[in-house]
Amino acid sequence: MKKVQVNTADKNYKFELWRSNGDLFIKRNGSQHKADIVRLNNNRYSLIIGGRSHEIGVEHLPDGYAISHGARSENFRVEDYELAKIKKAAGISDTQAVKNVAAPMPGLIVDIQCAIGDEVTKGQSLLVMEAMKMENDIKSPLSGKIKAINISPRESVDKGRVLVEFE
Amino acid sequence: MTEIKKILIANRGEIAVRIIRGCSDAGITSVAVYSDPDRTAYHVRAADEAYPLHGSTSAESYLVQEKIIEVAKECGAQAIHPGYGFLAENASFAELCAKNDIIFIGPTPEVISLLGDKLEARQTAIKAGLPLAPASTHDIENINGAKADADKIGYPVLIKAAAGGGGKGMRIVESPDALEAAIKTAASEATSAFGDKRVYIEKYIARPRHIEIQIMADTHGNVIHLGERECSIQRRHQKVIEESPSPVVDDKLRARMGEAAVAIARESGYVGAGTVEFLVDETLNFYFLEVNTRLQVEHPVTEMVTGIDLVQEQFKVAAGEKLTITQEEVKQRGHAIECRIYAEDVAAGFIPSTGHMAAYHEPSGPGVRVDSGFVSGDDIPVYYDPLIAKLVTWGSDRRQAICRMLRALDEYTVQGVETTIPFEAMVMENQSFIDGRLSTHFIADEFPDLAASMMPPEEEMELSAMAAALIDYRRKFKLAGIGNEKQQTADAWKLSGRIDGLRKVW
Known part of the structure; x- marks a missing residue:
């Protein structure tokens, strides 16, 4: 058993x-x-x-x-x-907490709606990406403080690219 | 009259496959065109002939008018069917076809441009006597005039940009004291979005239904309507679930809406298949919205309840023949529902989900129709619309159509990409949907926290967790060596089958 x-x-x-x-x-x-x-x-x-x-x-x-x-x-x-x-x-946790937001698909960054240091809540729109003929809101997967924003508006990104990092 | 022997389909995905099938049904040779990533797409495999357009994006391939015309001329296609989207409502393409003596399957370029312009379409509707949402007939000059207009129309009102679209420069105003501020912000938004500050006031219809009438007209002056489709369930102004008949439209209302649709078709000189869209308020007043001068995505629900193949009728009209049916012969039988199966992550807010479909299996059985453009092993490309398929069920009544839809959604296997299937199954079980209480705000009203609503039920999670445990157990058992475990079974067949099963797995 x-x-x-x-x-x-x-x-x-x-x-x-x-x-x-x-x-x-x-x-x-x-x-x-x-x-x-x-x-x-x-x-x-x-x-x-x-x-x-x-x-x-x-x-x-x-x-x-x-x-x-x-x-x-x-x-x-x-x-x-x-x-x-x-x-x-022993206090070992191997559930890797999500600490960043990656591009869910390849596309074009249209708008960034957050800034470094912002305290955002889960579900809040962080940025707008254009892909497959549509504008898509990329929402925050967690509540937290933004540490880094790795992209700028009008930039094309590949799938999986880390867009926003949290502290 | 021209006999059409070969048709080029200037489209891809499920609609290209639908039209290719229509060609086969009519004994017409079908010609597919394709972009580089679509070389092995199903519409290319299904067609009799296929020619490359090259390029990857729509702009490099399916939208290049000259390339498509060139292919049509070279392969000897007499007609081009544009499907929907891409060049379907492009007047200059229809004109280019005419210049090259190719039949464009759709209305004339003049009708396309007339009805494609919102203000001109509105004027045409007024001439044809269609009901329109009350609105100020001119753009707003000063606040006093605006207040008088709004009072006349009745609150709540909508401030709209004259050059507008996509919700930009749009404001809902509930009472007179908020009017001035709303006009100012709407005008400034309109200026930055369209470089045009003109705004006007329209009656705000609080919880409208979106109901549309299918029309069909030939070149001999015959215009008929084929009843309505209710398409109220929308996300970001795009339909996801449609049905025919509408749960609220009775014979009387259908006749009135149908007459209105036929009237604007006659007024504009319409030819071919088209759709007249209306907003319907809570007391069932209907208001003209726009005309779509093409075959709609949701046309199968009309085909299922009327038994009329719209693509065949399009072919006949294009060849200069008369419609094969009269208005009196159009009868609705039973009920049909369509769910658009999109490769989208609903919980994340309907975000496109691209990737490889490791497994794909379409439902079938009584009352089920699937119009799709994919087969197992296909990729969902990043360049185009994420529509995988349209799942349509028919029932002798609405209840049976819903039951069949639930069954078919349950049978539908898509592994590798997220789809709208779980969302649609949830809608089929939603009490408001079952009761036919629909509006264009349905999704927001019924599922205010969509991500939470989309959480899988606990028993499903537990089953999947159990499956993971079983897979893992058998995998480790195999790694440790099959022969090590004491086998007490006397059933040699069972044992042999099981070992065989293991061999196939690992």
Whole structure:
């Protein structure tokens, strides 16, 4: 039997997994289910848990998995439960807090609506980017103080370029 | 009358594929054109012939009029279908086609420019007797005149830039005391945005519905309408979900709106497929908005309820034939809903999401139609509109159309890019939507905190977390060696299948 903790950006789930008579079982909060997982093609899997049938997509990330179910996708990191406990006791956090805003797509910076030193709130518009024939508000993913702005208006940026950094 | 044997489609994506299919249905040879990044795009693969335009951006490819004309002449296409967007409402392109003896599938250049200009279109609508939102007929000269105008129109009023567009130079004024300040800011905004300080006053319609009428006219003077589409659910003034019929339009209102649409078509000398857009207020008064001189994105909902293929009718009209249907023969049957499937991150505020579609599977089954321009393994390019597909469902009534839409959205697999699918599924389950209580403010009214509304339900998160745990467990189990775990099963087939499964995975 194996105990694992599955982490998202802000949540964690604890599971126990084991095999018995060739079948795979998973347990959470006292309820246990038989699980069967079969690869279909590429990154698609058929998953039957407790008799309920699902199709999921799996992408391997450097530190975990991107799981898509239906049209949604979430990133997960799986770690050994005992190790997670030790880490927590030792005060080690490996949830890397977001400290910057990267360009979600290639485009043109149209307007910058914040300045270095500004205290901004989560969801506030930081800048306007033009991409795919549209102007898009780039919103702050967190509340905090702006440390650096790495771009200027009318500048073209590639996807992933760090636009704004937080303290 | 000209027999059209070959049509060039001056477009890309789902609409190019839709028109290519229409060509096949009519026994017409289809010609695709493509930019460099679109070399392997589905519209290129689906067409009978395909020629490069070169370049990557729209401005370098799909918008270069001379290149498109040159291709059409070289391959011997008698007609060009512009689709929507790009050159669809470009009068100079329609003119260039005419000069080169190529049929432009759409109205004449004169009609395109007449109806494309907001003020001229307004004048045409007045001449045709269409109801318009009350407005000051001239730009505002002084504050006293403005106050008199606003009083006559009735508050709340909207201050609009005469040269305007895109919400710039626009102000809502609730009461007379706020009028002067609003005019000043609107005028200064208009000056900086358009170099034109003229503003005018229009009646503000608080929670309008966007309802439009599909029209079809031939060169023999026949003009018909094919009923309405309700397109109230919009984000940044772009439609996301449309349906026909509208939940609030009855036969009487439909006849009145239809007559109005036919009247402006006649007044302007319209030919081909077009759409007359109206705003409808809470007491079901309707006001002329504008005319779109093209085939609309949302045309399939009309096709689904009327059984009329609009692209086929366009071909016939372009060839100089008469419409095959009369007004009396147009009947609406059942209900159709369209969800535009955009590659967008809704929670982040409908931001385009580009990338590689690792997996892509379209829904099907009873009452489902998908107009798309992509197949599995395609990339969503950064250069163009992020519309992946239009998902349309038909039901014998609205309720069934909604149920089928939910089912189809659930069946739709898109892996690798964010899409509007989860948002649309949420709308299908929203009580106001189910009750047909719609307005152009629907998204803001129903989902004030969109990011929070878009959070996946807890059971879905738990399922995905469970999947991650299972994938990880089996992966580590494999790394440790399959044979190490004691196998107690007697079912050799099951075991063999499972080991086989593992081999395929890792």
